[in-house]
Amino acid sequence: MFALADCNNFFASCERVFRPDLEGKPVIVLSNNDGCAVARSNEAKALGIKMGDPLFKIRDIVEKHNVAVFSSNYPLYGDMSRRVQEVLRTFAPSVEQYSIDESFLDLRGVEKADMAAYAREISRSCRRMTGIPVSVGIAPTKTLAKIASKLCKQYPKLQGGCYMHRPQDVEKVLRKFPVGDVWGIGRRSVKRLNAMGIGTAWDFVQMKEYDVRKLFALPGWRTWKELQGVPSVEFEDYLEPKQSICVSRSFAKEIRDVGDLCGQVATFAETAVTKLRKQGSLALEMAVFAMTNRFHEDDLQTFASQLVVFPDGTDDHTTVIVAAADAVRTFFSHRYGYKKAGVVFTRVVQKEGFTRSLFRDSDTDERDERLSQAIDAVTATFGPGAILFGIQGDGQIRSSHEQQSPHYTTRWSEIPKVSVK
Ligand SMILES: [Mg+2]
Structure with missing residues (x-):
């Protein structure tokens, strides 16, 4: 089994860890130089703020609904990401960081009677130890694990952990899952698939192997196998050194x-x-x-x-x-x-x-x-x-980040202060 742990609304969640007063309130984080919204809390999403909306376009919503606006604070997000990683490493022999807010866990060899409970436990531990809400999907392949983690966000009842493995459950989910949201299916492939009348992940799985190979080459074929529960994407728990x-x-x-x-x-x-x-x-x-x-x-x-x-x-x-x-x-x-x-x-x-x-x-x-x-x-x-x-000089970068939060976890001078009254 593999798990995918995905931090919910990661940048917005990082800001909230140190601003508990913003819990339940709309929060957005802006791109470099305060251009557009790159992260939104669920409340901000509910207000109709879209990913990539430029700030000037949503000014009215921001003012009317008192949306908390932050400039991006990458040192904070990088450090919070490292903390989440540390918690995840206690749950699996190897962890592959996929992006700043997503990691795969290799659970091969991890024997648990109740995998769903294990998924919820991973999520709960991350929340307790870092303050970040994390959706954990466990499934026989990385591609299915990613789908399972998305279900956690749709269904709060899952309490942050979803174990998806029985063929009948997988089928039920894939029948409703848009093929374009499947990990590894690019925008161009979606167009071609839709043109062929293939709208859901389940439709894609029904394609003949020969057609998949012919139309989408190796990566598409791997995704097709993975959706059927056959692990076909390598697990890499080391980071390739960057070439530039x-x-x-x-x-x-x-x-x-x-x-x-x-x-x-x-x-x-x-x-x-x-x-x-x-x-x-x-x-x-x-x-x-x-x-x-x-x-x-x-x-x-x-x-x-x-x-x-x-x-x-x-x-x-x-x-x-x-x-x-x-x-x-x-x-x-x-x-x-x-x-x-x-x-x-x-x-x-x-x-x-x-x-x-x-x-x-x-x-x-x-x-x-x-x-x-x-x-x-x-x-x-x-x-x-x-x-x-x-x-x-003073070592400060002259970029605009007027609404940046303090570097709570990476600068001694900006560490949160607690006062007891
Ligand atoms: Mg995320």
């Missing part, structure tokens, strides 16, 4: 000062190196870019970028930050107002097994590595921004 790492933001106000832009880019570079080091990689190439606001048609426009090559590979904080700031200086011009900038490691290799040049200065290397490790340690303990390079 990108950190970029747009700014609330255009930047016209070279020192300011260098500082912002240095902070992006710092975040990128931290990610690089976490996955044990070296960067061989880094692109640094900055662009103007393309919606301001009267202003001079530019997209500037500079490629930096590290022939020997690097994961050194200082090297990368200095190189990133130098790259900005090569293209910066006072004629432009820069609206967005970023750093991308375009070539990344695993440190282990990578042969570096024989003629490197190993003494300097060792000293740099000790400094980098010290930075990692300080950041891990006190949060990002606790230690800064001078060039980073």
